[in-house]
Amino acid sequence: MKTQFDFTDFDHGAAPGIEHDELINLPGGNAPTKVTCIDYSPGNVSIQEIDDLGDFVARHRPEWSVVRWISVVGLSDMTAVHALATKYDLHPLAIEDVLNGRQRPKVESYGGEESEFLARLLIVARILRIQDGNLLHGQLSIFLGHNTVLTFQNDSGDLWNPVLQRIKSKGSRLRDNDASFLAYSLLDTVIDGSFPILENFSDRAEELETLILERSHPKILGDVHRLKRGLLLLHWVTWPMREVVQTLQRDPHECMSDTARVYLRDLYDHVVQIIDIVETYREIASDLTETYMSSVSNRMNEIMKVLTLIGTIFIPLTFLAGVYGMNFRYIPELDLHWAYPAFWMICTLLIAVMLLYFRRRNWL
Amino acid sequence: MKTQFDFTDFDHGAAPGIEHDELINLPGGNAPTKVTCIDYSPGNVSIQEIDDLGDFVARHRPEWSVVRWISVVGLSDMTAVHALATKYDLHPLAIEDVLNGRQRPKVESYGGEESEFLARLLIVARILRIQDGNLLHGQLSIFLGHNTVLTFQNDSGDLWNPVLQRIKSKGSRLRDNDASFLAYSLLDTVIDGSFPILENFSDRAEELETLILERSHPKILGDVHRLKRGLLLLHWVTWPMREVVQTLQRDPHECMSDTARVYLRDLYDHVVQIIDIVETYREIASDLTETYMSSVSNRMNEIMKVLTLIGTIFIPLTFLAGVYGMNFRYIPELDLHWAYPAFWMICTLLIAVMLLYFRRRNWL
Amino acid sequence: MKTQFDFTDFDHGAAPGIEHDELINLPGGNAPTKVTCIDYSPGNVSIQEIDDLGDFVARHRPEWSVVRWISVVGLSDMTAVHALATKYDLHPLAIEDVLNGRQRPKVESYGGEESEFLARLLIVARILRIQDGNLLHGQLSIFLGHNTVLTFQNDSGDLWNPVLQRIKSKGSRLRDNDASFLAYSLLDTVIDGSFPILENFSDRAEELETLILERSHPKILGDVHRLKRGLLLLHWVTWPMREVVQTLQRDPHECMSDTARVYLRDLYDHVVQIIDIVETYREIASDLTETYMSSVSNRMNEIMKVLTLIGTIFIPLTFLAGVYGMNFRYIPELDLHWAYPAFWMICTLLIAVMLLYFRRRNWL
């Protein structure tokens, strides 16, 4: 089997540039592989967990099944992946992309070969999730055939609960449509999953701004940078997604129904909206650093003002006091009766003049 | 009815990135729904508020009506929206866009299906308004058919008063033209509404610049940032608007008359002009932050100069005074008669030298 | 007449974003309207100021006139504008553009309708002028027909003196060519008018750089910002001008002769050259702000160095002097004969060590 897919040839090991901090890949590389097979038609639904994949691959698909969705969660069990790849005649390069796990979102068409099914369309998307304040991202690979959808992902499949709900509820739009509409629904779920993340970012940005105007601490700047990197990751994930959805929506493809294409136009609007928001937040985050810098400068200014005020007032006075502390034998003022009160008067006068000067220069 | 439109499937909840501060959406989500029906022809006008929508939907349109405009203000009453959607056979995705309320400006064509009316063109625009110093924005959805226009919005409909005025005045260009000209007039009203906002921003920018050159306060920087965000919102609203108008003007569409298309060219000029101004103001706002920063630096410089001046002059003198305040038994100078005046002379000399030095270094 | 042009419908009042400072529109909104009619052919020239426009509009054009140029300077007299608009059958939207006065440069073609003349091409350009150190800009609207040119502008018409000179001198290229060549010549005059402005800016930039390296004053930064805004205005005026000239040169138009098109290619080169220079100056102006900032920092550094020098040397010495000024009964040093000279020696030594240290750290 190995020779056939020849993975070792292509050990790319690409490290996406953004996770050197908190942005850890979704766990699951060592999660157990769970294969679920969902068959449905407007009238029937069957959801089964596959334990014995060999047996499953050998069996025939029920007659009534209009759409078959095989969801593979956890990619540690290579034999399962290979069994499915052989069964559905997937292209070796496509399998590589699935296992690589760090692929950019893209859509690729492997047409032409006249096999029974052959998933002719591979859509790679990235799933985002916030966990314990960290932004995690994983890869979702969708193979689309005429009436079959295969999905591969590392992450736990909780994401799909609403989709499964709709499949189960009779008469829902998803249930009545074909495989390409399922693919659309999966992408829609993934993309709409960005909105809560953006709201989280919005809250963080607001919080940071309030903090910055209150005090300046290097930790805050660290938080701003973390925010920036999160946005960079979102940017990195969403821009190619736009191309993907646009390609799916615009270029006619045998596996993509007209209904799905109309809905993809709507999805495209969402992606563009997310991109707009991400870029807006990136500008806002940039402004945050700027605000931080000028807030630090402002505080420095305040500090220096106080020092200057105190210094400018008392340094000359200290000199004066020093003068009359000198031990010269002949200092005529020393013997004057009114010298001491005069000294205090001069001091008071000097202070008053200084304060006036500062007020005029707007330092008080 | 709900199954038919199936809204729950598409609960996107997109939070546009800019309102986390003062930029609140236009209120109206809970405003009562007010439906107004305006029929007009070159010869006749009839404006009626619809209370019983069921009855209205059942009735026929008068024979003489060349253009019918149904304006829905306030989207809280879902049954009203659905009644109209059913009557005019609107696409479910379009209805979603209407209710979403956070849509980017766009134009979408839902053609092909051979229904009686079917608004074949959906134009989404955003209404901007300044209220109590805050920039509010809401969504306007325009459905355009052959001789019917439907508008949905959350905001109060005062905006349309000048348009209604022109509809009422016999012989006006609007009255003599078709539905697409009405759609143009509505868009024109929305877009030209940006000009007073830009003037408001211009005044604010000027004010801030004057303030910045006078004093540096973190509050001012906050104001600059608020200005920047307002411009970001305008940018976010106007750029896609350009595409919308361009598409409407360039791509021929069955519902769009030649006259309207010529006027849309003019509208396009306005949008481009607004974009130009917005981008210009964004550069100016960027410069404001820069000015703020260097104004802070300048002030710091001033402050430090004063401290340095005072310090540099008096610290050495204080040392000298300290020297002759020492209690060593054998300090020959102490007994000299002219020592005290000499001390003062030396001090004066030192001060003069210092001041000269500072003047030469351009610090005074 | 008003109903026919229906101006009130389109009161846009766009405020271009750049004049909130010194960049005032060219005056002339209330200047008296002066209409001049120039007829010329290779053999004949006639220049007449029109006082009675009603009479003029009724009269026929002389047989020999190859090109007729009607120049309207000052747009306060609406009836004059309307009389010409009616006579030459101008499109209402075009008239609006003329009166708006804040139009972006553009070219628009109003073809198709089979009227006698109908200026089929409207070219809007902006005239720039420096007056008392302020950059003023006004609008020039050129209507081009087969053998007629109409120009509308607010500014005084001194600008056209060289053009008139060439019309008057027999055998000049302008005199021997058609109306489109006149339109080209007018545009050429307007565009080449930017070069002296750029030279003025170049001088200002040079001056400012010298000033910045000498002293740092907020006023200088204000001047830099004024320069930047002037360049922003030029940018705003010149970029769309490029499109205008390119469109005129590339798209064939019935009113545009081949000769004029060849010369427009040359004009296009000039516009591109101006754009290049403007962008270059904008980079230089950006660098000026940067230089200002670092020049301020440098000066601050200088100042702090002096304070630190003085402080670091004298503060410890003052402490020492203070020590021997203490009134403790038992300070053995006080009674030593050589204590005072020793004190001075220690001071001198300390100063020398300090200076050496500073020199080694490159602070002197």
Added chain:
Amino acid sequence: MKTQFDFTDFDHGAAPGIEHDELINLPGGNAPTKVTCIDYSPGNVSIQEIDDLGDFVARHRPEWSVVRWISVVGLSDMTAVHALATKYDLHPLAIEDVLNGRQRPKVESYGGEESEFLARLLIVARILRIQDGNLLHGQLSIFLGHNTVLTFQNDSGDLWNPVLQRIKSKGSRLRDNDASFLAYSLLDTVIDGSFPILENFSDRAEELETLILERSHPKILGDVHRLKRGLLLLHWVTWPMREVVQTLQRDPHECMSDTARVYLRDLYDHVVQIIDIVETYREIASDLTETYMSSVSNRMNEIMKVLTLIGTIFIPLTFLAGVYGMNFRYIPELDLHWAYPAFWMICTLLIAVMLLYFRRRNWL
């Protein structure tokens, strides 16, 4: 021979802009030239080092050889290069590109001339390698014919070991395919070689960020700049590489098999991924400088706070002490019994007030 290739005509000596620091070209200009000839077919392999090139050129190629790869490592021996150039009829400009050594990545087609072999495709790529912390880069020139591949490079050929391994192992995909697949494999090896470099950069960036938050030293900034330049070099190398792969993949070429083209699509994905990562890192590196600057500002703030605290507290107190150190004859307080403890109490009080004030301003 010299006349034929006429190199002296084209002595360009282009210095790529990035190596003025540590980014030295790969050594090898004076390395001895080593020519290796690899012949293979699905059934056979022969690898021979060529010592006597004259003899080799004269000999015929074995019948069974499907692909012949001649690898030239070290370009000091001009006669070897010329011998091969003559044998395979390479275009003089192509030879120049090979020897120039500082060529941008590009693909060029020299078709049309009906010679026996003529490498019709020249692909220039750049090899990157990190050695002793320095990023080195060298040029790889690949000539592709119908069943022959020629490679020229300066660097040692260790890079190709995995490729050779695959050629030697029977049944590998490389062994079973044609010359264009070999060319693809070479490019793939070169491009995937960037991933470990990117990981190295990622580690460096992380390290630098930790350092910056700890202390600020000019050396760190130097390291950031070195990182930036490395990324600039990667940017400079990868962007044109994208074009190269895209051209190879998209434009059909007689020498490029369909299989290779499919794999090139995969390679294209890798290049785009690398570009994405490089751009991301460049943004991160930019942020590092920013962090450095604000970290310096923060530290300055800390320092100034301490000085201000000490100064503001003790300067007034020193003045007070100075006052009672004056030698005026008539200072009533001096004789009071409780004056000294009162002085200390006043001092304590003043200090307490100051500290309270500082706490309220958030300086402590």
Added chain:
Amino acid sequence: MKTQFDFTDFDHGAAPGIEHDELINLPGGNAPTKVTCIDYSPGNVSIQEIDDLGDFVARHRPEWSVVRWISVVGLSDMTAVHALATKYDLHPLAIEDVLNGRQRPKVESYGGEESEFLARLLIVARILRIQDGNLLHGQLSIFLGHNTVLTFQNDSGDLWNPVLQRIKSKGSRLRDNDASFLAYSLLDTVIDGSFPILENFSDRAEELETLILERSHPKILGDVHRLKRGLLLLHWVTWPMREVVQTLQRDPHECMSDTARVYLRDLYDHVVQIIDIVETYREIASDLTETYMSSVSNRMNEIMKVLTLIGTIFIPLTFLAGVYGMNFRYIPELDLHWAYPAFWMICTLLIAVMLLYFRRRNWL
């Protein structure tokens, strides 16, 4: 003659934006005009300086001359320019471009008119040269006909020595080719002349970086800005050059042979390489300013640290000394025998504590 070319009509006087500093135009406006005529064929060469242009224009060209190159150096003698313009029937606008001297690089085709020769292609390039540390630039105008090349330039013609050398040497590629190959060779010489300039800039950048890390002086920043402007000029000169070469290479033209076109592809690579390097250096120069700024900040930090150290240690001690210098009658400590040594111990202790504190905060 003047009427025919009518220069006065087009006195543009464009000042390219970059020379307001050291970037002076190449001298030569008042240099004497030197006309050289070079005729060559594979077999023959004749180089003659033309003194009597009238006579030369009247004479016939030798039969054997395959390529005639007339090089005009120095444009002060207008009659010479006009004589050649008449002889070769050059377009008046082209002549203007030649004399203008500040033209952007461009290529223009004046085809169609069926004259004997008519240089149908005008190529304008800019010659760069470093003289006394200043970057000078001048204009080169090349007219290309079927077998004739005319060049006009202000600068001394030393530049062409290598080209002339190759023309003189029998069998060189240049000698065996046609006029378009000569034009290519001239452009190649001009473009490759940028490489030594770039190396000079590279050295300057390296030097500046070393200086910046050593000391901060405004003069250094001035040098960085000069470097930046030089790069701006190169940018300004090279970008349009790319278009020029691309146009020449891509668009077939009757005067451009296939051979020359192949070589132009190579030239295009060089231009792109120069652009790459220029852009890279511009980034590096931007980084230099940044480094300067943070190096200044760092130094300020160092300085402030020293002041703070000294101040924080000695200001409290001075206060203490001041306390015991007070003349209160009842200060119990003054009479204690061990008070003075105790004072010193306290001082030492305080200093030790301070130093420890500073060390813990990483200030030492």
